Amino acid sequence: MFDISDFIKSVEGIIASHQLGTIGAYQRWKTQSPENNREMGIDPYGCADAANILYTIGRFPSDQEERVEWIKTLQSLQESKTGLFSESTHHEIHTTAHCIAALELFDALPRHPLTALSQYKTPEKMEAFLDQLDWKEKPWQESHRGAGLYASLVLSQEVSFEWEDRYFNWLYKNTDPATGFLRLDCITQSCNEHDIFPHLAGSFHYLFNQQYARRPLPYPDAMVNSCLEIIHSNCFPLGTSIGFAEIDWVFCLTRSVRQSGHRHKEAISALMEFMENYIPFLLKLDPLNNDGLNDLHALFGTMCCLAELQTALPGQLKTKRPLHLVLDRRPFI
Incomplete structure (x- = not known):
């Protein structure tokens, strides 16, 4: 068992240090990179991930007037003509989904319609969009678009239930039965970080959409097998x-095991072993000077992992307040 209360307190301090003058306005980074390519002012990921992390650690704004100001700040980052949110490090569909998902935590919607994505609001155009993604060479990167399209349009309430059905049916039909990952006929059957892990990471983005909509995985046993093979073979530096x-x-393993029960004891053992290595690594980091911790977007990813581990391994991660995974409320990270 690990007590990570001090780490969570440090995270609160990191969030506070990134705040700018306006409520809800945050930097993503505190320090400039050697390449001098970081946007140091208000940033979509800084704002969205400050909200996301505060939700995760049980410090989400509760005062109504403060919440209104948060909403205004997030909404102000949207481009009125296209309806998109954008910045330089991610595809604009990812940024759009990420900001809309943060607004959802406040029970709010974007201010403008998603005009630039309106062409995909018919099921046929959506399926064609998914079909043309580079599933073989860039499954991780392209999932930002394929999963982000769903989160953006669904959370903005711009598509129908029929559209959602067609989206999930397409995913179901195109899942590889051997690995449990997307996409069928695009996965190299070897376990190294360049072959299999990008397909896990890509599939994760569609998995949280499926979890949000309470849709079943087509091959959960295969996904469990793949996740365990990845960790046992050390084919990716987790x-x-x-x-x-x-x-x-972690999410691919926990959610596929939750559905099927396949190799449950082995999965719990793998999660425990992972946690026993991961937590000491985190606790040794200097929160004032570690570049990863001071990137609010990267930090949010780590906080999501801790939240899912705390749920999957009851009693093993101690915090003063239970952690809450945003993906249990809405899709997209």
Whole structure:
């Protein structure tokens, strides 16, 4: 068992240090990169992930007037003509989904319609969009678009239930039965970080959409097998960085086991072993000077992982307030 209360307190301090002058306005980074390519002012990921992390650690704004100001700040980052949110490090569909998902925590919607995505509001155009993504060479990167399209349009209440059905039916039909990952006929059957893990990370983004909509995985046993093979073979360096790879693996394993019960004891053992290496790594980091911790977007990924681990391994991660995974409320991280 690990007590991570001091780490959570440090996270609160990091969030506070990124706040700018306006309520809800945050930097993503506190320090500039050697390449001098970071946007140091108000940032969509800074604002959205400050809200996301505060929700995760049980410090989400409760005062109504403060919440209104948060909403105004987030909504102000949307481009009125296109309806998109954008910045330089991610595809604009990812940024749009991420900001709309943060607004959802406040029970709020974006201010403008998603005009630039309106072409995909027919099921046929949506299916064609999914079909043309680069599932073979860039499954992780492209999932930001394929999953972000769903989260953006659904959370903005711009598509029908029929559209959602068609979306999930397409995913179901295109899942690989051997690995449990997307996409069928696009996955190289070898376990190294360049072959299999990007498909896990890509599939994670569609998985949280499926979990939100209470849709079943087509091959949960295969996903369990793949997740365990990845961790046992050390084919990807998990637990050694601040970011999203860890929540991708943990979530795929926990949610596929939850559905099927397949290899449950082995899965719990793998999660325990992972946690026993990951938590000491985190606790050794200097919250004042570690570049990963001071990137609010990367930090949010780590906080999601801790929240999912705390639920999956009851009693093993002690915090003064229970952690809450945003994905249990709405899709997209």
